Amino acid sequence: MRKGFIISAVIALIGTFLLGWYASAWWYVTTAAVAGLTVMGINDMIQTRHSIMRTYPVVGRMRYWMEALRPKMYQYFVESDIDGRPINRIDRSTIYQRAKKEMDTMPFGTQLDVYEEGYEWMSHSIAPKDFHKLNHNPRMTIGNKDCKQPYSASIFNVSAMSFGSLSSNAIEALNGGAKIGNFAHNTGEGGISPYHIKQGGDIIWQIGTGYFGCRDDEGNFSDEVFTQTVQLPQIKMIELKLSQGAKPGHGGILPAKKNTPEIAAIRHVKPGTTIYSPPYHSAFNTPKELVLFLHRMRGLSGGKPVGFKLCIGRKSEFIGICKAMIELDIYPDFITVDGGEGGTGAAPQEFSNHVGAPLLDGLAFVHNMLIGFNIRHHIKIIASGKILSGWHLVRAVALGADGCNSARAMMMALGCIQALLCNSNKCPTGVATQDPALSVGLVVADKKQRVANYHEDTLKTFVELIGAAGIDDYKKLTRSHIYRRVFMNEVRTFEDIFPSLEPNCMRESRIPEKYKQDFEQAFADRWV
Numbered sequence: 001m002r003k004g005f006i007i008s009a010v011i012a013l014i015g016t017f018l019l020g021w022y023a024s025a026w027w028y029v030t031t032a033a034v035a036g037l038t039v040m041g042i043n044d045m046i047q048t049r050h051s052i053m054r055t056y057p058v059v060g061r062m063r064y065w066m067e068a069l070r071p072k073m074y075q076y077f078v079e080s081d082i083d084g085r086p087i088n089r090i091d092r093s094t095i096y097q098r099a100k101k102e103m104d105t106m107p108f109g110t111q112l113d114v115y116e117e118g119y120e121w122m123s124h125s126i127a128p129k130d131f132h133k134l135n136h137n138p139r140m141t142i143g144n145k146d147c148k149q150p151y152s153a154s155i156f157n158v159s160a161m162s163f164g165s166l167s168s169n170a171i172e173a174l175n176g177g178a179k180i181g182n183f184a185h186n187t188g189e190g191g192i193s194p195y196h197i198k199q200g201g202d203i204i205w206q207i208g209t210g211y212f213g214c215r216d217d218e219g220n221f222s223d224e225v226f227t228q229t230v231q232l233p234q235i236k237m238i239e240l241k242l243s244q245g246a247k248p249g250h251g252g253i254l255p256a257k258k259n260t261p262e263i264a265a266i267r268h269v270k271p272g273t274t275i276y277s278p279p280y281h282s283a284f285n286t287p288k289e290l291v292l293f294l295h296r297m298r299g300l301s302g303g304k305p306v307g308f309k310l311c312i313g314r315k316s317e318f319i320g321i322c323k324a325m326i327e328l329d330i331y332p333d334f335i336t337v338d339g340g341e342g343g344t345g346a347a348p349q350e351f352s353n354h355v356g357a358p359l360l361d362g363l364a365f366v367h368n369m370l371i372g373f374n375i376r377h378h379i380k381i382i383a384s385g386k387i388l389s390g391w392h393l394v395r396a397v398a399l400g401a402d403g404c405n406s407a408r409a410m411m412m413a414l415g416c417i418q419a420l421l422c423n424s425n426k427c428p429t430g431v432a433t434q435d436p437a438l439s440v441g442l443v444v445a446d447k448k449q450r451v452a453n454y455h456e457d458t459l460k461t462f463v464e465l466i467g468a469a470g471i472d473d474y475k476k477l478t479r480s481h482i483y484r485r486v487f488m489n490e491v492r493t494f495e496d497i498f499p500s501l502e503p504n505c506m507r508e509s510r511i512p513e514k515y516k517q518d519f520e521q522a523f524a525d526r527w528v
Contacts, residue, residue, distance in 0.1 A: 002045055005057045009038040071420055082111050084418070086341070091388045092412060098457035099413040099450035119485045122394060125470025134463050137182070138474050140402045142237060142334050144378040146295070148303025150333075151202075151236040154183035155474070156393060156459055158451075159342075159384050159405035160206045160241070160309070162190025164254050164263045165422070167439035169447075170414055170431045175201040176444060177413070177451025186405060189241050189252055189277060191266045192229060199448065203234045206309070207297075208241040209251055210277035212267040221283045223300060230301040237334070238297055240308040242281070242290075245342030245385050248311040248356040252277035253347070257425045258434045287317070287324035287524050295330045307334035309384070311342075312362035313355075315515070319506075319522035322373045326507075327524050331378035335370075336405065337363045339385025359385035360399060364479075364498035367400025372506035372515075390461030398477045398494060413454035414447045 012034045020027035041057030044050075053060035081089040090111065097104035112119060143150025158178060163171045171193060178185040178201030185201050189208030196203055207214060207221075214226035230238065243249060254263070254275040264271035284293045290308070298306040312318060325331050339359025357365070363383050370376035383401035387393065388409045396404050408416070415429045422432040430442035466474050469481055479494035486492050505511065511519050521528050 001056045001059075005041050005045075009034065009041060013038065075418070080111075086386070087388065087408060087412075087418060091409075092418065094389060095409050095412040095454060099454040101453050101457075104457065115485065115488060117485055117487060120395070121483050122391070122465065122469060123481050123483065124468045127470050129467040129470060129472050131464050131467045134467055134472060136460060136463055138459070138463065140380055142305045142307075142380045144331055144333050146298060146303075146330065147305050147333050149236075149301075149305070151184075151305050153202075153236070153403060154181070154455075154459075155397075155403035156387075156455060156462075157184040157204070157382075157403065157405050158186055158410050159387075159407035160186040160188040160204075160239070160244070161407050161411070162188030162252075162254075163193040163195055163266065164190045164258055164434070165432060166411075167427075167430055167433050167442065168193070168195045169439045169442040169444050170411075171195040172198055173414055173442065173444045173447035174410060174451055175199040175203070176448030177410075177455065178202060180448060180452035181455045183455055184236060186239065190254070190263070191268075192232070192235075193263075193266050197232070197234060199444075200234065202236045203232070204237045204239050205230065205235045206239045206241050208277050209279065209281050210267070210269075210275070211283075212269070212277075215268055217268075219282075223296075226297070227300045230304070235301075235304065237305040237307070238301055239334075239336060240294060240297070240306070242308055242310040243313070243338070243356070244309065245311045245338035245340050245356055245359070247347035247351040248313055248338075248340070249279055250347060250351050250355075251279040255423065255425065260434055263434070286526050287320040288328060290321060291324045291328050291330050291332075294332050295328075298333075305333035307332040307336065307379075307382075309336035309338060311338045311340060311356040312365055313357065314518075314528055315365060316518040316521040316528050318366065319369060319515075319518055320524055320527065322369055322375065322506075323522055324524035325375060325378075326373060331375060334380040334382055334402075335366060336382040336384055337366050337401075339363075339383075342385035342407070359383060359396070360498070363396060363399045363401060364494075368498075368501045369506065371503055372501040372511075374504040374507060376503075390458055390463075390465050393458070393462045394465050394477060395482055395494075397474055398479055398482045399498060409454070409458075410451060413451045415442060415450075 016027050016031040016034055020031055037058055044053040044057040047054060052063055094104055138155050139152050140155055141150050141152050158174050172195040175185045175196055176199035179199050184204050186204040187196055187206050189206050189212060191213030192205060211221045213229060214222055216222040256272055256274040259271055259273055259275055261271040269275050284290045294306050339362060340356035341358055367381060370379055380402040381400055382403050382405055383396035384405040387404045387406040393404050411431050414431050416431045417429055419428055421427050425433050425435055427433040427438060430439040433439055466477060479498060482494040483491050484497060
């Protein structure tokens with residue numbers, strides 16, 4: 001191929017040049033094009049990184065072009081409406097339609113195989129409730145006995161996404177949507193930027209292992225810096241991130257190309273460098289120290305609700321946290337349970353695919369433990385992990401959640417097309433990029449209304465679903481309302497699959513057999 005390329009290039013150059021000399025000067029244009037391809041081919045032959053290009057000059061480049069085009073071609077021309085990953089076409093279309101206030105009904109029945117293992121549905125009532133008489137804006141009050149500034153939150157909010165991971169326009173539009181729809185916007189662990197503040201929406205300030213926005217020069221948590229920032233009236237709650245579904249136990253990554261001087265100033269780091277959040281916290285080392293640290297942040301904030309976010313890993317460690325809460329009589333105001341299927345950020349595929357409990361398993365476990373230790377009344381549970389529709393809200397609430405957060409669905413309401421370029425700084429819709437040439441396409445005034453529209457219509461459908469179940473309050477949803485086909489001819493309720501615990505059983509020597517080993521390995525004064 002290399003010899004064939006050289007011979008062909010020489011013949012083409014001489015031939016087009018002679019045609020230009022004797023026939024028409026327009027042939028010189030072709031000569032210039034052939035010269036360009038020749039230079040490209042010579043470069044391919046002398047480079048050493050790509051063997052295909054080295055062996056097949058110019059032609060070998062088609063392999064990389066096709067590889068780059070493959071995800072786009074597959075998404076638009078090959079995959080079915082229900083096969084797309086991580087979010088299928090039906091769910092994506094529903095989000096877009098609700099964000100744009102377009103018709104979101106489905107013609108001709110479901111495309112799902114209702115006899116396939118894993119198919120889930122909700123039991124409805126012969127006597128459903130009138131949707132128009134139900135509360136169309138269900139909310140939850142977050143704040144326990146030690147909280148001085150309880151917060152009335154929507155049961156559906158924007159999940160954690162940092163400025164840095166997302167563009168300034170995306171952050172501003174999310175917060176603007178939260179302002180319009182009266183729901184909350186989680187900042188992610190990247191600190192609070194001016195774009196979180198400009199639109200005036202309620203903020204949940206997330207603090208991760210890097211303590212961005214509240215750290216000293218050595219990267220440790222700073223009481224002074226935290227206290228200065230947390231007084232902002234827009235900050236309604238503080239969330240300490242222990243782990244996240246996309247990469248539990250790994251820590252965050254901000255690529256150097258996204259770490260602009262502006263972002264570096266907000267995070268108190270050096271610009272133009274790749275920033276790694278540590279996989280662990282330096283402010284505490286035991287379950288008791290964690291609980292005391294939460295209590296300390298609540299005091300520094302003036303009594304605002306404080307909680308933590310985690311993806312369930314070792315069950316004994318969460319049980320140890322419960323034991324520490326009881327010993328100290330100190331409880332977080334909320335716990336956000338993230339699922340292993342969640343995540344908008346970059347992570348090694350091994351972490352995204354194989355680390356951390358999925359949302360339904362983690363959520364059921366956390367609710368059971370809080371009930372079993374008789375401390376559920378102190379703590380609200382927020383579910384986070386691929387929450388896209390009213391059905392996902394119903395399913396999470398039935399398992400024990402008081403409310404839900406969503407990240408990727410909110411990104412899609414902004415215009416995300418699932419291009420899967422979030423970690424490259426080349427997001428074509430301007431959502432997950434710091435390139436001004438790309439983020440300029442995201443118009444805040446338009447997109448913030450779309451975020452609010454999506455939130456409103458998703459809650460509307462959620463309320464319609466609980467009405468169809470014959471209940472007038474979403475808090476009455478139980479695990480018995482949800483069914484799953486586990487085999488071709490066998491159906492079980494979520495109560496069968498995720499059995500509930502009796503109140504206080506974990507404290508009265510009535511520990512279920514499945515939790516005994518984890519209970520024995522759980523300690524309030526040390527991790528396992």
